Amino acid sequence: MQKIYLDNAATTPVDPLVLEAMLPYFSEKFGNPSSIYSYGRETRMAIERARKSIAEMLHTRPGELFFTSGGTESSNTAIHCAVRDLGCQRIITSPIEHHATLHTVEFLKSLGACTVEYVGLTQNGHVDLVELESLLAGGQVKTLVTLMHANNEVGNLLDLNLVGNLCRQYGAVFHSDTVQTIGHYQFNLEQSPVDFLSASAHKFHGPKGSGLLYIRQDVQIKPFIHGGAQERLMRAGTENVAGIVGFASALELATMHHDEDSVYIRSLKSYMQEKLTEAIPDIRFNGDTGEQSLYTVLSAAFPATEKTEMLSINLDMAGICISGGSACSSGAQGGSHVIKGIYPHESRLPIRFSFSKHNTFAEIDIVVSKIKEFL
Numbered sequence: 001m002q003k004i005y006l007d008n009a010a011t012t013p014v015d016p017l018v019l020e021a022m023l024p025y026f027s028e029k030f031g032n033p034s035s036i037y038s039y040g041r042e043t044r045m046a047i048e049r050a051r052k053s054i055a056e057m058l059h060t061r062p063g064e065l066f067f068t069s070g071g072t073e074s075s076n077t078a079i080h081c082a083v084r085d086l087g088c089q090r091i092i093t094s095p096i097e098h099h100a101t102l103h104t105v106e107f108l109k110s111l112g113a114c115t116v117e118y119v120g121l122t123q124n125g126h127v128d129l130v131e132l133e134s135l136l137a138g139g140q141v142k143t144l145v146t147l148m149h150a151n152n153e154v155g156n157l158l159d160l161n162l163v164g165n166l167c168r169q170y171g172a173v174f175h176s177d178t179v180q181t182i183g184h185y186q187f188n189l190e191q192s193p194v195d196f197l198s199a200s201a202h203k204f205h206g207p208k209g210s211g212l213l214y215i216r217q218d219v220q221i222k223p224f225i226h227g228g229a230q231e232r233l234m235r236a237g238t239e240n241v242a243g244i245v246g247f248a249s250a251l252e253l254a255t256m257h258h259d260e261d262s263v264y265i266r267s268l269k270s271y272m273q274e275k276l277t278e279a280i281p282d283i284r285f286n287g288d289t290g291e292q293s294l295y296t297v298l299s300a301a302f303p304a305t306e307k308t309e310m311l312s313i314n315l316d317m318a319g320i321c322i323s324g325g326s327a328c329s330s331g332a333q334g335g336s337h338v339i340k341g342i343y344p345h346e347s348r349l350p351i352r353f354s355f356s357k358h359n360t361f362a363e364i365d366i367v368v369s370k371i372k373e374f375l
């Protein structure tokens with residue numbers, strides 16, 4: 001059975017060119033980057049070449065980039081260090097962040113290390129910026145704001161510059177989970193008022209287990225993982241050389257093809273939205289369906305019926321991979337905290353379709369006709 005993969009916000013296949021770039025670092029170029037002889041120098045150079053290349057693409061300095069095991073570790077590090085090392089006693093976040101953020105801030109709160117405040121959302125799930133400003137203005141203690149650039153379930157985009165400037169104005173530290181946007185949008189970090197950013201290679205055709213933490217140069221934190229001197233003493237442990245090379249290679253490809261890929265993927269998303277609207281008169285879409293939305297994600301809200309309850313299972317049996325459905329979204333027990341956060345009284349069933357450069361219009365036609373058939 002020919003499979004159709006429309007869950008690219010969960011992960012993406014590694015691009016063959018990325019794999020080709022990574023492969024030598026599993027075998028012939030196997031040296032420990034901390035070894036001083038030639039094998040080690042070779043892998044050390046590969047890491048620093050990757051860092052330099054990523055820094056150029058993101059318009060930042062290599063010294064501001066730290067390789068990690070993924071988006072989760074990057075966000076954990078940024079949030080923990082803001083509290084531990086930068087004196088943040090209060091965290092402002094939103095109820096619809098990724099669990100890498102939410103569970104970290106709740107953990108720190110449970111330790112008594114900080115207080116946590118959740119900024120409200122607008123009707124379609126954007127952060128209420130007026131409320132954010134009043135929270136910032138009313139604060140008495142050093143504050144960390146952690147808000148994601150794009151929501152992975154509904155796709156809503158945050159204005160990073162606007163929020164970053166607000167944080168600057170009120171002396172707050174700003175971290176953003178950019179896991180769904182680095183590799184899909186162009187960044188100029190030199191000109192972005194952000195202190196920490198989290199990124200992950202597997203969301204843009206790089207390998208899993210390879211992430212990045214951006215820390216602005218003037219933000220001084222202490223080591224997070226203790227041990228060897230890797231990552232300029234900040235994150236000990238022998239580097240994931242192949243993963244780091246894969247991160248850089250995936251970002252190079254994404255940057256090189258950004259213009260055509262983003263236009264193409266955006267057109268897939270609007271085609272799917274159009275076709276679903278035609279096929280299912282009662283359908284709605286979650287979050288912002290306009291410009292302030294990730295071009296890779298479309299979250300549909302199907303009217304709750306016995307047939308829609310079975311939709312994701314039926315699609316799976318037809319070889320179609322999507323996220324969500326059944327009695328809860330994204331497969332999470334008890335429903336999606338994102339959908340609940342935006343639509344507290346929602347009974348509809350959310351299904352997330354997320355696209356990549358590998359998807360085709362023909363695939364979308366098949367998926368929409370299957371959905372129509374099942375419903």
Ligand SMILES: Cc1ncc(COP(=O)(O)O)c(C=O)c1O
Nearest residue numbers: 070071072098100152177179200
């Ligand atoms: C928005 C967002 N943040 C964080 C993560 C976690 O990233 P990783 O899988 O690299 O730990 C994901 C991926 O699931 C995500 O979509």
